[in-house]
Amino acid sequence: MAVTGAASGVGALLTERLAASEEVKQVVAIDERRGECAEAEWHILDVRDPAIADRLRGADVVVHLALDLDLETDAAARTAYNVRGTQTVLTAAAAAGVHRVVLCTSTMVYGALPDNELPLSEDAELRATAEATGVGDLLEIERLARRAPRAHPGLNVTVVRPAVLVGGTDTALTRYFESPRLLVVAGSRPAWQFCHVDDLCSALEYAVLEKVDGELAVGCDGWLEQEEVEELSGIRRMELPSAVALGAAARLHRIGLTPSPAGDLAYTMYPWVVSGSRLHDAGWRPAYTNEEVLAQLLDEVSGRHTVAGRRLGRKDATAAGAAGATVALLGAAAVVRRARKVRRRI
Numbered sequence: 001m002a003v004t005g006a007a008s009g010v011g012a013l014l015t016e017r018l019a020a021s022e023e024v025k026q027v028v029a030i031d032e033r034r035g036e037c038a039e040a041e042w043h044i045l046d047v048r049d050p051a052i053a054d055r056l057r058g059a060d061v062v063v064h065l066a067l068d069l070d071l072e073t074d075a076a077a078r079t080a081y082n083v084r085g086t087q088t089v090l091t092a093a094a095a096a097g098v099h100r101v102v103l104c105t106s107t108m109v110y111g112a113l114p115d116n117e118l119p120l121s122e123d124a125e126l127r128a129t130a131e132a133t134g135v136g137d138l139l140e141i142e143r144l145a146r147r148a149p150r151a152h153p154g155l156n157v158t159v160v161r162p163a164v165l166v167g168g169t170d171t172a173l174t175r176y177f178e179s180p181r182l183l184v185v186a187g188s189r190p191a192w193q194f195c196h197v198d199d200l201c202s203a204l205e206y207a208v209l210e211k212v213d214g215e216l217a218v219g220c221d222g223w224l225e226q227e228e229v230e231e232l233s234g235i236r237r238m239e240l241p242s243a244v245a246l247g248a249a250a251r252l253h254r255i256g257l258t259p260s261p262a263g264d265l266a267y268t269m270y271p272w273v274v275s276g277s278r279l280h281d282a283g284w285r286p287a288y289t290n291e292e293v294l295a296q297l298l299d300e301v302s303g304r305h306t307v308a309g310r311r312l313g314r315k316d317a318t319a320a321g322a323a324g325a326t327v328a329l330l331g332a333a334a335v336v337r338r339a340r341k342v343r344r345r346i
Contacts, residue, residue, distance in 0.1 A: 245265060
C-alpha cells in the first residue's frame with residue numbers, strides 16, 4: 001500500500017502505524033522530502049507529477065494525505081495544489097492498477113447551518129460553501145471522489161471525514177481556543193465534536209484494511225455544548241451580535257490582517273456534528289472522548305494568543321486581554337490602529 005504526504009502530520013503517523021502492522025506487507029511512502037519511518041520505501045516527488053503512477057504500481061491501496069490546509073498559504077496556490085494533486089493521484093492510481101484510494105476531507109463539508117440535525121447522518125447532503133478556509137478545496141475533492149469510480153471503473157474510493165482535528169494541528173477552529181475570550185455570536189447554538197489524530201489514523205487503517213468503505217465520518221462520540229466547553233476550558237465568553245462579529249471578521253480578512261474569512265465563524269455558531277455510524281457498525285470505536293481531546297487541545301495552545309484568527313505577540317495579547325469586547329474581537333488595539341491605517345491607504 002502507499003501513503004502520500006507521508007513525511008509529516010497525519011501522513012507520518014499513519015505511515016508508522018501501517019509499517020508496524022502485521023496485516024500490511026509493505027508501505028510505499030511518497031512526499032517531497034524523506035520522513036523518519038525507516039521501514040517504509042520512500043519516493044521523493046510532488047503528488048502532481050504524473051510520474052507518481054510508476055511509484056504506485058504494485059500497491060493495492062493508496063491513502064492520499066498530501067493536502068495543504070495551512071491558514072497562511074495563498075488561497076489560489078493552496079487550491080491548485082490540493083485539487084490538482086488529488087486529480088493526479090486518482091488518475092495515477094487507476095493507471096497503476098490500484099483498486100482502492102482513501103481520501104481525507106473533513107466533516108466541515110456538511111456545512112454549519114442552524115437547521116442541521118444533531119447528529120447528522122453520514123449520508124446527509126453536503127451543504128457547505130466555499131466561504132470558510134479550505135472548504136472549497138475539500139468540496140472539490142469530494143466531487144472528484146464521487147466521479148472517479150465512473151471515470152475509472154474498478155477503482156473504489158473511500159472518503160474519511162474527521163471532525164475538528166486535534167493533535168499537532170493548526171486550524172481556524174483550533175485557534176478559536178487560543179483567544180482571550182471565546183466569541184459567541186448572539187442567537188447561535190454551537191456544538192463541538194473533536195477528533196484526535198490517533199483516532200483518525202485508526203479509522204484510516206480500517207479503510208486501508210477494507211473493514212469499512214464508502215463515506216465515513218470519524219470523531220469522538222457525541223458533542224459538547226458551548227456552555228460545557230466554557231466550563232471545561234475556563235475561558236469566558238464574549239457575546240456579540242451577528243452583524244458585528246461577521247462584519248468585523250470580513251473587513252479584517254479583506255484588508256489582509258487575519259487569515260480567517262468570515263465564513264469560518266459559521267463553524268463556531270451552528271452544529272455540524274456527525275454520528276459516525278458506519279465506522280461504529282464495522283466495530284471501530286474512538287479511543288478519546290470530546291472532553292479528553294479538548295483538554296489536550298487546551299494544553300497544546302497554552303501560551304499562544306489569537307484573536308479573529310490572527311496570532312498575536314505577547315505585547316498585543318496583553319492589550320487584547322485588557323480591551324473591551326469590540327477591541328478583543330478585532331485583535332487588540334494595535335491591530336485596530338493598523339487596520340485603520342491600511343484602510344486609509346486603500
